Amino acid sequence: MARRPLVVGNWKMNGTRTSSQKLLADILAGLPDGCATDIGVCPPAIFIPEASAAVTGKLIRLGAQNVADQDQGAFTGEISASMLREFGCSLAIVGHSERRAIYGETDALVAARYAKAIAHGVTPILCVGETLEEREANATFAVIDRQLGAVLDLCGVESLQDAVIAYEPVWAIGTGRTASKEQAQEVHAYIRAQIAARNADVAAKVQILYGGSVKPDNAAELFGQPDVDGGLIGGASLDAQSFLAICLAA
Ligand code: PGA
Secondary structure (H helix, E strand, O other): OOOOOEEEEOOOOOOHHHHHHHHHHHHHHOOOOOOOOEEEEEEHHHHHHHHHHOOOOOOOOEEEEOOOOOOOOOOOOOHHHHHHHHHOOOEEOOOHHHHHHHOOOEEEEEEEHHHHHHOOOOOOEEEOOHHHHHOOOOOOHHHHHHHHHHHHHHOHHHHHHHOOOEEEHHHHOOOOOOOOHHHHHHHHEEEEEEEOOHHHHHHHHOEEEEEEOHHHHHHHHHHOOOOOEEEEOOHHOOOHHHHHHHHHOO
């Protein structure tokens, strides 16, 4: 089954108000008509309102870099899925390895964030992936099972009809060290097989993105793998021409 490719830029905590406006304007200006790839950008949250105005009526989806595990109330520093919806966000990254490693987000918290995104019609991009130590200890699949399992246990496999998965090996993020196309395909196929064991139809349809040092010169071979449906792009998404080249590769 043909899955539509998706490429999402994760700007992380980079840029200024002015540079973010310019980056988005340059991406919008460079998008080819009738682009067959779905494209999204996830700016820092404070830039979302302006970005929302800029993308209105355009073929680019807006996303957040995280979403609250609660609906509202005394949760200082959090932004709810309904607030994101109000500003036109249709995507939200959950469980990025930086959130897991630096801010201590657990599988249970990530699953709760995912659940709130689903409940409010925001498509979660669930990030999973192993560290270098875990890969070297042959624990890659066990880590994927644990991270994916937390979400499937809480929300059920059918929730993946409204979600996207991103396989991001932690050792490849921001390091310039990309997974080989064979390494990426192996884990993507594994993820899809785990989903297929629960629901073959959902597995055939769910988009599984690759993330970790995707650049214009390696995007095509990664995206050419049968189970790689696009990418979640960090560093290279901060340059409009690089990001557009990656979108075209998909
Ligand atoms: P990178 O980041 O492309 O800079 O490696 C990817 C990500 O963290 O999503």
